[in-house]
Amino acid sequence: MSNPFSVQVSCDEGLSLIRLEGFVDAHTAPEFEAAVQNEVVSGRHRLIVDCEKLSYISSAGLGVFMSFIEEVRGSGGDIKICGLLPRVKHTFEILGFHEIFDILDNETIARQRFGTA
């Protein structure tokens, strides 16, 4: 059985850390979307999405990254993606996400990219 899904959000040093766990598919993506949306409408535009425990993502989840990236970058922020398992990273790469998104090995490096290591 695949893991169920969870999303956890925490903020510190002006960064929002969104931890995904389990699978993000068309069923669970709305919860992920709501979490990102909540940060953005609250004016928090510096987001790290930690995917260390993400076992699977389909286009419904990938679409969440796509639909917010312009807005957060327009406000001087970014969405950095870190901790992808190889098989999940492959999904991002098929769609060319590595050309649009900053995809990093781990949270520490992602924080450094925001200049707050």
Next chain:
Amino acid sequence: MSNPFSVQVSCDEGLSLIRLEGFVDAHTAPEFEAAVQNEVVSGRHRLIVDCEKLSYISSAGLGVFMSFIEEVRGSGGDIKICGLLPRVKHTFEILGFHEIFDILDNETIARQRFGTA
């Protein structure tokens, strides 16, 4: 996904320890049966079946215990069953196996029952 199946046999102090792992169903039971059979035809009648890592057993696997118990007891041996997970123990109990078999918490106690702790 359920674990696949494996069976490991080791002998010491005149006892044969058979470790089951994963699921024993009609597909994998023949392998378990062959392992027990091999002990019995080799004249080893003091068997401990360690079920600590057994996640599932159906009647095909339970039948293996049943079909050899008379023979090993007739030769002064026994089949002791240990380490059952609660959900698996339940399966043994539904069929009344606890009235026929010596079912023990762990390998140490099973060895003690054979008088070789």
Next chain:
Amino acid sequence: MAAIEKKFTLEVPSSTENLAMIRDFVKRVGRQTGMEEQEIFNLELAVDEACANVIEHVYGNDTSKEVIIRAICDDKEVRISVIDMGRGFDPTGVTPATIDSLVSGRKSGGLGIRLIRALMDEVSYEISPGQKNELHMVKRLNSKRR
């Protein structure tokens, strides 16, 4: 108002190799009903036994034949049918041997139907030999029967 029924069907080649897949299917269905894990485990076992019987006794592991498992659940019960196109056999007519007699006869079989009956709330068989035979099993939700 009638409760919403959910219907699931799985069809697999008649081979014991597919029992693990069948159990997965039953687990997934069980989880959707909110049954307890032990109950789901027992449901998997009952369906496994019913399918193993079809695979071994009806089709003799002929993988060109298919075993069909149909599950219907609502808020009251899970109904699972195991369907084959074989010659038709009524397990409800079998009086399971006692465990003692099986042990003294050094038999390994005869436990499956006993398990199915112990685990399910209702068991019945609908036979049209050579056409379609269905073993129907019902497990009521929140029933306290093990």
Next chain:
Amino acid sequence: MAAIEKKFTLEVPSSTENLAMIRDFVKRVGRQTGMEEQEIFNLELAVDEACANVIEHVYGNDTSKEVIIRAICDDKEVRISVIDMGRGFDPTGVTPATIDSLVSGRKSGGLGIRLIRALMDEVSYEISPGQKNELHMVKRLNSKRR
């Protein structure tokens, strides 16, 4: 001599809640073919996308409708069809938008069909509007295409 074909079918109510079950099914089928784990993972993803489209765009999550997934494998390939009884839509006619245009349009959709095409070796659609529409996908075994 013709290789032995194995055929598997899963039918579930049209709800995204069942996508996990569909992926499990595909994983089990994939494991039987000896495909590599990454290939199986990709197969799960392609089928998930095809089913999610049926659930969302054809049936609008109407759980009284059914999504049917049929898998046939032999020693050369896995053929998977996703079947619906809806109005009929030919995704092979859609030119996927570029990622850039999707990003600048702040769109979240449009990636599914692109993924299916990238992951499978062959994709085709057989349409009988209102009756039966089948999206056929083929993955060759040991093919080096990602």
